[in-house]
Amino acid sequence: MDLPLNTRPNERMNDLLQRTPDDWRRLGGLDTAEEIQHQPAIWRALADELGAQRARIESFLGDWLADPGRRVILTGAGSSSYIGEIAADELDSAWPAQVRAIASTSLLTHPALYLDAERPTLLVSFARSGNSPESLAAVELVRRNVGDTRFLNITCNADGDLARQGEDRDDTLNLLMPDGSCDRGFAMTSSFSAMLLAVLAVLGRDAWDTRVQQIAQLAQHAEIALQDWAPAVAALARQPFERIVYLGSGPLEALAKEAALKVLELTSGRVLALANTCLGFRHGPKSVLDRQSLVVVFRSGATIAQPYDQDLLDELRRDQVAASVLAVGADHGDQARPDFAAPPLPFSDAWLAPLWLLMAQQFALHKSAALGLTPDNPFPDGTVNRVVQGVTIHS
Known part of the structure; x- marks a missing residue:
């Protein structure tokens, strides 16, 4: 049974996302709540670690990009594939080398479409545990089928198979995320944001110090956002929405996919969640809306994208088909203030994605609790697992 939210302002600072740690423990959500809340600390630790590892990373990458x-x-695979989707286009536009996001699940089923035996390839693998069969098989697939290969494993688990198999290999660099990033809960939260910031920093083209400082700046804003947004997000999750639609343009489309997946995972599929782009939503997917629907738009910081985002927000609010239509993004002052807002930051959409994701992670957590589920393990019957099971790798 759900427990009452603490709404007394003088106690909020001592709470963990609007509940006490004891309440979350009784609800079976303490791990997930802590892992959402501690992300600013994880990001700061990541910035420090990247600073310490700079020479090693630059030596490995050389002039590849x-x-x-x-x-x-x-x-x-899954959330880890969305990390690549958020980062790929920005990195591809920054460097002469081609940068693509290809899910390991697609690499394994259609390698002939994605691999070029004659073109030197750096495979960057994102893995929370490093034990999923697709992650391990993708590395071996590329190693067997491409002549000149290198491997960068961005992982949260030093003891995972991916990290262990990459040890002491000249063609491989294991980049471990800070302690605490390997989420104990079912859903990827701090692991997702840490690995995303890591790849943007490691493969980015700005000065190294600039990239590392951006992570620290985001951590500062994330602390404020977690505190400021928490009461409204908790209240929103108590409303009886049956359909959640997340929308985002450019790199934020993959952020919308990750946000929707968090709802599906933590509500054990009881709440339908979809993702799309702001322009694409009108082309059929808009038909999903009804009076039990919530629409959340991740507003882009790109100047050309902003009016498109606002046009759709205005349209959906005029239509009054969805129960609620909300925006998450920077408050630029020249348009309607987002419902979940942060000050304008001179960062790209890909870099800001972890900040906006804090709203969606909290919502999924509170919605899980409101449904009487256990957020740390929403599938106690084992039908869906923290590390995927039941996959047979075929040659």
Whole structure:
């Protein structure tokens, strides 16, 4: 049974996302709540770690990204694949080398479409545990089928199979995320944001110090957002929405996919969640809306995208088909203030994605609790698992 939210303002600062730690423990959601809340600390630790690892990382990458004859594949399964989707286009536009996001699940089923035996390839694998069969098989697939290969494993688990198999190999660099990033809960939260910021920083083209400082700046704003947004997000999750639609343009489309997946996972599929782009939503998917629907738009910071986002927000509010239509993003002052807002930051949409995701992670957590589920393990029957099971790798 759900427990009452603490709404007394003088106690909020001592609470964990609007509940006490004891309440979350009784609800079976303490791990997930802590892992959402501690992300700013994880990001700061990541910035420190990247600073310490700079020479090792730069030595491994060399001039790979500067060579148009080479390619980089960002890969992972599930949430990990969305990390690559958020980052890929920004990195591809920054470097002569081709950068693509290809899910490991697609690499395994259609390797002939994605791999070029003659083109040197750097495979960047994102893995929370490093034990999923697709992650391990993707590395071996690329190693067998591409002549000149390198492997960058961005993982949260030093003891995972991916990290262990990459140890002491000249063609592999294991980049471990800070302690605490390997979520104990079912859903990827701090692991997702840490690995996303890591790849943006490691493969970015701005000065190294600038990239590391951006992580620290985001951590500062994340602390404020977690505190300021918490009461409204908790109240929103108590409303009886049956359909959640997340929308985002450009890199934020993949953020919308991750936000929708968090709802599906933590509500054990009881709440339908969809993702799309702001312009694409009108082309059929809009028909999903009814009076039990919530629409959340991740507003882009790109100047050309902003009016498109606002046009759709205005349209959906005029239609009054959905129960609620909300926006998450920077408050630029020249348009309607987002419902969940942060000050304008001179960062790209890909870099800001972890900040906006804090709203969606909290919502999914509170919605799980409101439904009487256990957020740390929403599938006690084992039909869906923290580390995927039941996958047979075929040659």
